[in-house]
Amino acid sequence: MIKEASIFLILSTLKPIGLATAKDVHSREFTSHSNGTVSVMLPGTETIQSLQPVQFCGEFVPLRQSNVTRRWVTVLLQQSRHRDYLIRLRKRAVKFFPVIEPILAKYQIPRDFKYLPLVESDLTGTSTSPKGAGGYWQLMPQTARDFGLIVRSGLDERRDLQKSTMAACRYLRELHHELGSWTLVAAAYNSGVTHVQNRIDQQGIRSYYNLRLHRETSTYLYRVLAYKELLTRPRMYSDMLSPGLLADLTRPLPGERFQPGVMPFVHSSGQPGLEPEPTWGPRSRNLLEETLAQIAGDSEDSGAASDAGSTSMTASPAQTPMAMTALLGLRVLRFRRTRLWQVFLAAKRKIQPLFDWDWV
Structure with missing residues (x-):
């Protein structure tokens, strides 16, 4: 007898982990x-x-x-299955997400939409689809023109990351005004608002997960979510991923603000576009850095200037040798946990850290 809280399917052919179809x-x-x-x-x-x-x-x-x-x-x-492809996308995300995120916040578009260009264009501005969609956000020529972009021979602003992101945000905002659901907005972005609205009218369903859509559109949001999860919470799927891929997805990259961790994100803001999700880019100064700044006699001006990085290492006349020694001595203790420590933590699954590196 199948219980309400459980669903059982019959097992058949078995294949290696991460290579299943x-x-x-x-x-x-x-x-x-x-x-x-x-x-x-x-x-x-x-x-x-x-x-x-x-x-x-x-x-x-x-x-x-x-x-x-x-x-x-x-x-x-x-x-x-696509290890090299995921690593390339992760490296591009480190470079492009700091440009995309502020624009999404400005237009009050939820931050999860930054993963759409990964599915649409692999974060490549020069890509063009057989139907004519182009740029990072794969906007159709007329749609791009409707939202303020220049698309003509010799000049295609869909290839400009900032301008195309602003146009995409205006388009997404209009779709949300018509459909009222961000999941339906993602579906409409892929197949067009007419297709989605017609299916809603025919089936009387307003849930993306229950609507019968075109095959590509029916898996579109899942692909977006897969990139989101694999790039931000890979350890949550450690039993699905090969050890090599998991190591690549959790290895810190230059310029990456946070190390993909294991803790689920708790949505605490009523405004999705302003959710305090860990983001990409330079790390802001943390509590210990504030303490070190006080030890070193750091001023408020230097605190404001170091918003996108660490505290300044330049000594001021008021800084004593003892204060500078303490500052340098504590800062050099910032390190990435060794491979042996990571293996130990992997064996002790219950105490896996959120970050692979930290202050000590």
Whole structure:
């Protein structure tokens, strides 16, 4: 007898972890729990991967629905197969997200939409689709013109990251005004608002996860979420990923503001566009740096100037040798935990840190 809180599927062919196809996912056994998590039995092992709640713009993915969980696991496994591709996207994200995020915040677009260009163009401004969509956000020529971009022979502002992001934000805002749901906005961005609105009218359903859409559109949001999860919470899916891919996704990169961690993000703001999510770019000064600034006699002016980096290492006339010694001595203790320490933490799964490096 199948309980209300559990869904069981029959296991069949088994393949290596991270190399499974969509057909394999249909043969998995998984159990949904009342706390929102879903346990998935991985093929060929006795390991159970616990899928944590996932949300897009504050709206949780209904993982307790078998069809939703099956599709979500399918996309995760498909995306995890492309190791080199994921690493390239992560490096581009470190470079481009600091440009995209402030524009999204300015137009009050939820921050999760920064992952759309990863699906649309691989964060490549020169890409053009067979239908004519181009640039980072893959805007159609007429759509780009409608929202203020110049698209003509010799000048295509869709290839300008800042201008195309502003145009995309205006377009997303208009879609949200028509549809009222950010998940439906993402679907409409992929297939057009007419297609989505027609399907809503025909089926009488306003949930993206239950609407019957074009095949590409029906998996579009899952692909966006897969990039979001794999680039920000890879350890949550450690049993699905190969050790090499997990190491690549958790290795700090130059200019990366945060190390992908294991703790789920708790949405605490009523405005999705202003949510205090860890972001990409230079690290702001933390509490210990503030303390060191006081030891070194740092002034308020230097505190404001160091918003995008660490405290200044330049001595002022008021700084004593003892204060500078303390400053230097404490700062050199910033380090990345060694491989041996990471292995130890991996063995002690319950005490995995949020960051692979920290102050001591």
